[in-house]
Amino acid sequence: MSNSLRITGMATGMDTEATIKQMMKPYTMRVDKMKQDRQIVAWRQELYRDILSDTANISKTYFDILKPDTNMLSKNSYAGFDVTAANSIAGESAGVSATTSVGAVAGNYSVNVVNLATAAKVDGAAINESKNSFVGENWKNKTIMFEIGGIQKSITTNDVVPTRDQLILDIKAKLEAKTELAGKINVSQGLGDGIKFSALINDSVKVVSTDVVDEMNNVTGKVINANKYTTKLSDLGIVVGGTLTFDYRDSKGVTKKSNPITVSKDATISQLTDAVNQGTSGAVKLNFSELTGKFSLESLETGSSALLKVTEDGVTGILAKLNLTIPAGGVAPTGVDATVKITPPGTGASEITVTKPRNDFSIDGVNYTLTKSSTINNITVTGNSQKTYDKIKGFIDKYNELVDKINEKTDEKKQYKYLPLTDEQRTAMKEEEIKQWESNAKQGLLKGDSNLENMVNTMRSAFFQSVEGAGISLSEIGLSTSQVISQKGKIMIDETKLKAAIETRGEQVANLFSKQSTTYSSYNSDATSIERNTRNKEQGIFQRINDILQDYTKTTGKKGLLIQKAGIKGDITSLLSVDIIKKDEKINEMIKNLSVRENSYYLKFSKLEVAMNKLNSQSSWLTQQLGGGN
Template structure:
């Protein structure tokens, strides 16, 4: 702790200002260390921004040109789209055929035989004499079979209302229940359509006491929809019936797949036969490839600019004292120059660019069709200043998509054991991951501890130097004050002696 200093009483000098001026010269080496530390921090941050750029590009490739679904997009022509909708799911080839809708699938339903004794669905069930009990529900599944694990619900009539029970059933079981407050009847329908030949599609079971069973006695429901149908308060589920390319098929749902193509039935067409055919959705597939090219060009443009950025060595990071002497605008302009060139001619980034270019322009061996980007209309620009940006011949790319979209997928995504056998996107991802690893070794991540990466260890060293230098500066400053204090004391003694002599001479 520094005590209060009062100097210059004897000499009349501004000791604090003199010490401050002397310390400015002493602080010059410390300012240089702080400037080096600041520049290293900027360099670390710029490395990390490059890693974020590469990570985004890598993810963009994975979600775009490397997804087979990107090339399976098809335009489907249907003679009667009001009756049937068709979309491709995973068929790699074009398809065509005919379909006739003989019957639409529908869900099984059932309802109360007579009005229930429940007059208010918001009141507790105990108000209507309902006993505590357990109920179970089995219903048809999406696959067209009966649930093997029934839905089970324990009813607490002191807590539950009919509305709360219905809410639980609708949320977790295979049926949907609805209470009509006017007729006081409950309606239940299966969530999935279709017919189970060997069983009912909805089966209700309760174990309440005699005369108090929830489904049978309280809600006046049959134990299953087949019995409800006999009693005139229910119906069976119905399977969809179609004639596909002359072959009769049944499905439990109006939406189903055949050979990777999804059909959704909307209405009966019998006796009309609906024809359909598909072709590649050239615009959608082209959009995927174009976006990849744009993202690649954006990435190499930003990396190129960073490694070619000028380094202004006359513009060193500003110290806190220097910032005080400048306006905010001047500080901003200065630091724009000072931050420039942190990654100029960086070997990691320039090496990565070269590797990416080589990987992208090389041939892919073992493909069934396209082996190079130029074969699908993608080449480098003629201007060497672009740094290897890609250019698209739209007509050639459209033709390649029209003729063989899966061949383009193979060009990008083909797997292999050697670089030559791997698809272009596979190679790029490997190059990107290698670069990101090298950058991480040098600049770490936002969560990294300084001693785990190169620049972090350099920053720790600067911090230690600054700490030691500050300790030494305090010693130097203290020495200056001690010297000036000694001078003040000497002047004070000289003044005292002079006053004494003058006094003696006067006597």
């Protein structure tokens, strides 16, 4: 409504402001009613989102594969054991670590790591060392150009045919005589009889040119203190470029060939290693060490079946420039299998030799990770039902909290006499009074909500329908439904019974909760009722709960029912968000109409003032005329 300052009622003597306010009241009440309706919708959305937040926390904590310690969909979470590993020699670190999964046997294991599994691999020579023989004649009166921090400085050798020792002394003296080069470069004998330059400072130092026979690529050091992010392949002598193609085996043992990987002379060392690693989907790793100045090439897969073959385009000699020597045919030396000798627990148990293509593997519920060849390691597996019990109870507690909250909201009696406060009512109340009033006004807004009631009922059914192939029931492990009517759907735990089941029937307990459907292995929001029923029967309880939460809270693709209703923060497409937007538009329209109506009232009263002024003036004139006649 208008905030203009008006002076009215001077002629009529009427309280125009109060009169118009009273006349406007039926219309302002309609606006207040619409604002109250809008607030109720917003509160309902808040209540839904609060429940959505609780379900999201459950999913993130207990159904996330990236959180193996609490992921209740993995059978490994039900392994009730503690594992310790130690080398038989005091002070020596163990050459193996271990964890357990369902089916492990408690006891002492003796593990002797004979050798680790290795990859197919080629180690290169340092790129800053020459492989050519020293030829003194080539170094007579020759110029060598260095680049330090982007600045180029040169020296010229003596006009005599030097021995290698004389040349080294001569170059050192010339370097020390140059202020820009003094104390920054060392000169020594390289591989083969060549000359090696190495940096004494952290700057990137390069030999950029020389008039020595065959240029810098073969006689002088190639690159000094190479930085993998800034050193270009042209610095290594790759001036043409080309392609590399790799044959390898993936994690499933399938032989694959990469697409040709382009090698550009303008690329950096880092860009080359990234191109190889990404071009083979990580199955081949090209590494470079700034510390040693060496490249290495290896397969991701280890063991005797690991394959690494590299094919150049035939003309560029890229690998030679990297100082990587691949055997004939481009096939790297194959890896070897891990060999380990294990003596399981039990009286009279004998040592068993095991070969595996990888350094991590599982046998009889024990997951081994080999870290080094070593003397005998002692692994102790001890039963610990408390650990698994705590995980199951942790989930049940959060589940019960969610059920309690939903039951409270769907059973809550609505307080009809408490409506959202109008602006006028709010200004007349204290802050604490407003909070208490709104708390009462929010009660019962989700009473009898069919979505929430159906979600709780479906989750309750998920607990007590039998799991095909589990071999155990919920009652057998000490879980039951609360007998208190108000706690419908809440799960109670018999601690003694559950711990006993974990210790004696661990495999069956794991299946009861985490078994996966063999017919329909993944969740599908568009599955038919028959497909859903089949998947549900074959799944463990927590797998079912995960499906139900997705049915109601999924935020991508086909959205869950509660997400469709309330959305997440920032979502304006949900049903309640759309309703709020429409009500906001209606409120704005009504407020504009109020202003127009109020102005029209003031205009009418203004005309009345004008008429009354005119009437008063005529009356005064008439009075004067009558009085003058006497």
